[in-house]
Amino acid sequence: MGPPTIPILSLRAASWCARLLVGVLCLFLAQIVLAQSSQQSKAAHAAPQPTTDGRQLFESRCAACHGLDGRGGERGPDVATRPQIVQLSDRELGEILRQGRPAAGMPPFVSLGSANLKTLLSYVRFLQGKDSATVLVGDAPNGKALFFGKAKCADCHMVQGEGGFVGRDLSAYGALLSASQIRRYIVAPAESTSGGKRMTTVKLHDSQQITGIVRNEDNFSLQLQLLDGTFRFFSRSEIGAIESSPEPIMPTNYASILTAAELDDLVKYLRTVGVPEAASKHEWGDDE
Numbered sequence: 437m438g439p440p441t442i443p444i445l446s447l448r449a450a451s452w453c454a455r456l457l458v459g460v461l462c463l464f465l466a467q468i469v470l471a472q473s474s475q476q477s478k479a480a481h482a483a484p485q486p487t488t489d490g491r492q493l494f495e496s497r498c499a500a501c502h503g504l505d506g507r508g509g510e511r512g513p514d515v516a517t518r519p520q521i522v523q524l525s526d527r528e529l530g531e532i533l534r535q536g537r538p539a540a541g542m543p544p545f546v547s548l549g550s551a552n553l554k555t556l557l558s559y560v561r562f563l564q565g566k567d568s569a570t571v572l573v574g575d576a577p578n579g580k581a582l583f584f585g586k587a588k589c590a591d592c593h594m595v596q597g598e599g600g601f602v603g604r605d606l607s608a609y610g611a612l613l614s615a616s617q618i619r620r621y622i623v624a625p626a627e628s629t630s631g632g633k634r635m636t637t638v639k640l641h642d643s644q645q646i647t648g649i650v651r652n653e654d655n656f657s658l659q660l661q662l663l664d665g666t667f668r669f670f671s672r673s674e675i676g677a678i679e680s681s682p683e684p685i686m687p688t689n690y691a692s693i694l695t696a697a698e699l700d701d702l703v704k705y706l707r708t709v710g711v712p713e714a715a716s717k718h719e720w721g722d723d724e
Contacts, residue, residue, distance in 0.1 A: 489552075489555050490555045490556060490558055490559030490562070491559055493548070493552060493555060493556045493559065494506070494556060494559045494560070494563075497545060497548075497556070498512075498515075498556075498560075500512075501541075501542070502514070502515050505563065506560065506563035506564070511541065512541075512542070515560060515563070515564075516560075516563040516564050516565075517564070521564075522564050522613075525611065526557060526561075529557060529560065530553060530554075530557050533545050533553050533556060533557060534546045534553060564614075565614055565616065565617060573700045573704070574697070574700030574701040574702075574703060574704035574705075575700075575701045575704065576701070576704045576705045576708040577705075578698075578701040578705075579700075579701035579702045579703070579704050579705025579706070579708075580705045582694070582698055582701055582702050582705070583595065583599075583702060583705055583706075584598070584599070586693075586694075586698075587690070587693075587694060587698075587702060588687075589606075589702075592685060592686075593605070593606045594606065594607070595607050595706075595709055596709065600663065600665075601661060601663070601664070601665035602633075602635075602648070602649045602661060602663060602685065603633075603685065603686075606706060606709075606710070607709060607710065608710050609706050609709075609710050610706045610707035610708065610709055610710020611710040615703050615704075615707055618703050618706055618707065619699055619703050622690050622699065622702065622703070623690050623691040623699070624688075625684065625686035625687075625688060626684070626688070633649060633684060633685050633686070634680045634681045634682075634683070634684055634685060635647055635648070635649065635680070635681040635685055636648065636649065636650050636660065636678060636679070636680045636681070637678070637679045637680075637681075638658065638660060638668075638670055638675055638677075638678055639675070639676045639677040639678070639679070640670070640674055640675060640676055641674060641675075641676045642674075646660060646662070646668055646670075647660075647662070647663075648660035648661050648662040648663065648668065649661045649685075651667065655672070656671065656672055657669060657670060657671050657672060658670050658672070658675065658678070
C-alpha cells in the first residue's frame with residue numbers, strides 16, 4: 437500500500453488560508469505604523485509646554501504690568517501678540533530683558549543671571565505661541581521644491597534672492613513665527629496682517645492698463661509695484677479708474693490643493709531657511 441495522498445482541494449485551502457493570514461498580519465502592521473505616525477505628527481504639532489520656573493519668573497517679575505497671559509495690563513504693553521514684540525529676535529528680546537526700558541518704566545533684569553533670563557525668554561516665547569523646541573516633521577528639500585513649484589509661492593515671494601517681488605521676502609520668515617503660526621497663515625491667509633493684499637489695476641485716460649500692488653498713495657499720486665519688481669508712478673490727473681481684484685493675492689485653497697504632508701514640508705522649509713541651526717541658538721553675553 438502506497439503513501440497516503442493529500443487531496444488537491446486541501447492543499448489549495450491551506451495555501452489560501454496562509455495567504456489570508458499573511459494579508460491580515462500585513463494589514464495589522466500597517467495600522468500600527470499609521471497609528472504611530474499619526475501620534476508622532478500630533479506630538480510634533482503640539483504646543484510647547486511652559487516650564488514651572490519660567491512661569492514663576494514671569495508671574496513674579498512681569499505679570500503685574502503685562503498680565504498673567506502677557507497680553508498687556510494697565511502699566512505694560514502686550515508682549516504675547518503685539519507684532520513689534522513677537523517679531524523681535526531672541527537676541528533683541530533678551531537684550532530688552534537684560535537692560536529693561538527705564539524710560540518706559542520697565543526695570544532691567546540683568547541681576548537674574550543668564551540662566552534665568554533664558555528661562556524667562558522661553559516662557560515669553562511660549563506665551564507668544566512659539567514652538568521652536570518642537571521637533572519639526574516634514575522634508576525641507578521637498579518643501580523647497582513645492583515653494584518654487586506646485587505651491588507657486590515664488591510667484592510672489594522671495595527667499596534668499598530667488599522668487600517674486602509683490603509679496604514679502606520670506607528669507608527670515610521662519611525666525612519670526614512658529615511652525616504652527618506659519619502653517620495657519622498658509623491655510624488661512626486672512627488671519628495674517630498681509631494676507632488680504634489685492635492686485636490693483638490702474639486704467640489711464642489713454643486706455644493703458646497697468647496691474648500691480650499699491651505701495652504708496654495720496655491725494656495727488658499713486659505708486660504701483662509690478663510683478664517684475666519695477667515701480668510705476670502715476671499722477672491722479674492721468675488716472676481714469678482704479679480697480680482692485682475681489683480676491684486676495686494669497687491663495688485661500690492651500691488646505692485643499694496641498695496634502696497635510698506637503699504642508700509639513702513647506703513649513704519645515706520656511707523654518708529651516710529662516711532659522712538655520714547656527715542662528716537658532718540663544719545668543720547671550722556673560723553675566724554683568
